[in-house]
Amino acid sequence: MRSYRIAMVMGCPFPAAQGTQVLVEQMSRALTSRGHDVHIVAYHYGDPNRSSDLPIHRTSNFPSYRRIRSGPDWRKPILDWSLTRTLLRVVKDHDIDVIHAHNYEAPLAAYVVRRKTGIPVIYHAHNMLGEELPTYFRTPWVRSGMRSLGHALDSYVPPRGNLCLALTSGIRDAMILRGACQEKTLCVPPAIESLPGNGHQPFPVPTAIYQGNLDGYQNLEFLLDAWKLVAAAVPKSRLVIVTHGDGSSFRGRLRRRRMPSRIDIMDRLTFSHSLEFLLRSQVAVNPRFGWWGFPIKLLNYMETGRAIVSCRGSAQGLRHLENAWIADNGDLEHFAEGIIELLSNPGLALQLGAAARNTAEDEFSWSQMVPRMEEAYERVIDGV
Numbered sequence: 086m087r088s089y090r091i092a093m094v095m096g097c098p099f100p101a102a103q104g105t106q107v108l109v110e111q112m113s114r115a116l117t118s119r120g121h122d123v124h125i126v127a128y129h130y131g132d133p134n135r136s137s138d139l140p141i142h143r144t145s146n147f148p149s150y151r152r153i154r155s156g157p158d159w160r161k162p163i164l165d166w167s168l169t170r171t172l173l174r175v176v177k178d179h180d181i182d183v184i185h186a187h188n189y190e191a192p193l194a195a196y197v198v199r200r201k202t203g204i205p206v207i208y209h210a211h212n213m214l215g216e217e218l219p220t221y222f223r224t225p226w227v228r229s230g231m232r233s234l235g236h237a238l239d240s241y242v243p244p245r246g247n248l249c250l251a252l253t254s255g256i257r258d259a260m261i262l263r264g265a266c267q268e269k270t271l272c273v274p275p276a277i278e279s280l281p282g283n284g285h286q287p288f289p290v291p292t293a294i295y296q297g298n299l300d301g302y303q304n305l306e307f308l309l310d311a312w313k314l315v316a317a318a319v320p321k322s323r324l325v326i327v328t329h330g331d332g333s334s335f336r337g338r339l340r341r342r343r344m345p346s347r348i349d350i351m352d353r354l355t356f357s358h359s360l361e362f363l364l365r366s367q368v369a370v371n372p373r374f375g376w377w378g379f380p381i382k383l384l385n386y387m388e389t390g391r392a393i394v395s396c397r398g399s400a401q402g403l404r405h406l407e408n409a410w411i412a413d414n415g416d417l418e419h420f421a422e423g424i425i426e427l428l429s430n431p432g433l434a435l436q437l438g439a440a441a442r443n444t445a446e447d448e449f450s451w452s453q454m455v456p457r458m459e460e461a462y463e464r465v466i467d468g469v
Contacts, residue, residue, distance in 0.1 A: 088120040089462050092181045092204075094172050096165055096190025099127035100135040101153050102329035102356050103298065104381035105187060105211055108275050113139050115276070115451035116458070124179055126172045126191075128164055132329065134355045142175045144168050154298055154330050156221045157231075161190065169194035176202050183207060183462050189214060192242050205465040208246030213259050213377035215239050220302040220375075239263045243270070247465040250458075252379040253401055259377070271461065274401070276454040277384040277445060285364040290321045291428040293394075294366035296359055297382045299328055299335050304396070307417065308372040309344060314421035316345040319428050324348045325366060327359045363389055367434055368427045371395040374414040387445035392434035394423035402448055408440035 093113050099106050113123045117139070125141045130151055144167035150160050172194050175181065184199065184206045186192040195206040214235035219228040243249045243265040250273045251257035257272045293315070297303060305326075312324050324347065326332070332352030339348060351362060363369065369391035373380055376398045383401060386393050393409040403409035410423030427434040 087459075087463065088122065089182045089459075089466070090122045090124075090179055091116065091462070092124050092126055092172060092175050092179075092184045093187075094126040094168070094184060094191040094195060095187040096161070096168055096194070097128060097155065097188070098131045098151075098153055099125055099141060100137045101132040102135060102359070103153070103155060104378075105155070107356075107381055108211070109187060110137060110139065111276070111278050111451065112454075112458070114278075115455045119455055119459070121459075122179070124175050124181070126168065126175055128168070134329070134353075142171055144171050154300065156300065157218070165190045165194055169197050173198045173201060176204055182466055185209060185462075186246075187211060189238055189242055192246060196245055205247040205468075206245075207248045207250060207461055207465060208243055209250045209252075210243060210256050210260060211252055211378060213239055213256060215263075216375060216377040217302055221300065236263070248461055250461060253376070255376045256378070271457075273454060273457050273461070274449060275379055275381060275384065276449045276451040277381075277388050278451065280360065280385065280388040281364065282388075282390040282442060285361065287367060288323065288365050290323050291319055292323045292325060292366045293368040293370055293424050293428065294325045294327060294363055294391075295370050295372070296327045296363055296385060297380070298330055299326075299332065302373065302375055302378075304372040304374050305335070307374075307396075307415075307420070308370060309339070309342060309348075311372070311417055311421040311424065312348065313345065314418070315424045315428070316347060318421075318425045322347060322428055325351060325362055327351045327354060327362045329354055329356070329359070360385070360389070363391065366391065367431070368392050368394060368424055370424065371399060372420070373399040375399055384445060384449055387441040387449070390438040390442040392427045392438045393441055394420060394427065396420065402444055403441070406437070408437055408444050410437065 116123050125139050129143045129146045184195045186195040187209045192208045199206050218231040218235035222228050240263045243260045249265050249270040254272045261267050332350040369386040379401050380399050396414050397411050398414045400411050405411035412420035
């Protein structure tokens with residue numbers, strides 16, 4: 086097996102408890118364990134609650150910008166210019182063989198560096214921007230403009246990679262429709278490191294959990310609507326919303342909506358603390374409709390053997406009543422019914438949770454995914 090020197094670049098803080106950063110961190114560790122030399126290139130800061138032993142090359146310090154959550158910001162072009170300079174230095178100083186660029190800012194920086202150095206670029210698509218970008222805005226005309234901008238970037242960024250990797254077949258198909266070369270666009274699902282299963286004392290009341298960020302594309306309003314039905318049907322049931330970010334604005338939404346009192350927002354948590362909440366809950370929920378990404382939270386849910394209730398649009402790797410309860414997008418009653426059934430039926434919850442864990446181990450392991458990435462590296466380095 087050949088070993089490669091890889092610049093793993095992303096336009097975001099690192100490390101952090103966001104899906105992209107968690108995926109890239111685990112991917113880099115898996116590649117390192119196979120003998121590759123991986124260099125992370127990221128923004129000038131990371132989540133102070135997380136650390137990493139990977140080599141990290143940071144952009145120039147920008148003290149006024151310390152945002153962890155994803156989404157657009159007017160200061161990002163300045164950071165991305167610095168990201169380009171940092172990546173160029175890393176490529177030259179460490180004799181990099183291939184640039185592995187994630188999301189959207191990073192490949193734009195990588196293409197500039199490729200023009201100067203000739204080093205090939207693999208573009209790794211975690212989402213489709215035409216669908217995701219409008220979810221960060223509320224005003225209709227702004228959302229429409231952001232949708233057009235997102236589609237334009239979808240048509241520009243992926244086709245310029247030497248090779249494209251997509252987290253899902255849906256993303257792969259969308260990239261091809263928007264201009265990426267079919268022969269150079271591959272589907273490589275994400276993977277997850279081993280996590281503990283059961284062994285924690287469950288909460289004393291029936292508890293469902295949402296783990297992740299609170300951005301608009303997560304469809305948390307849909308979850309809140311469903312929870313009204315659950316709270317009425319299951320006495321003493323509890324919903325725990327666990328996030329690494331600031332939950333103060335979301336608490337305000339709960340007050341304005343006069344939601345049932347049995348909803349707890351646990352914010353600013355480290356991953357280890359959020360994992361403890363996950364392991365003590367009976368049901369894990371994913372209200373996200375969007376097909377254009379892969380919720381990494383699902384892998385956490387699956388690997389820890391939770392009974393999962395998910396909307397169909399983002400239920401990657403899940404099958405109704407085989408390893409999860411799946412509701413059609415927008416089917417509020419069926420989504421709520423799944424939570425009610427699994428909170429009330431511990432036997433079914435254990436059965437689906439065990440099947441979900443088996444799926445994670447059989448279909449989403451790094452031992453399966455890393456060889457496929459190594460083949461991609463070999464392909465672009467050899468110019469095939």
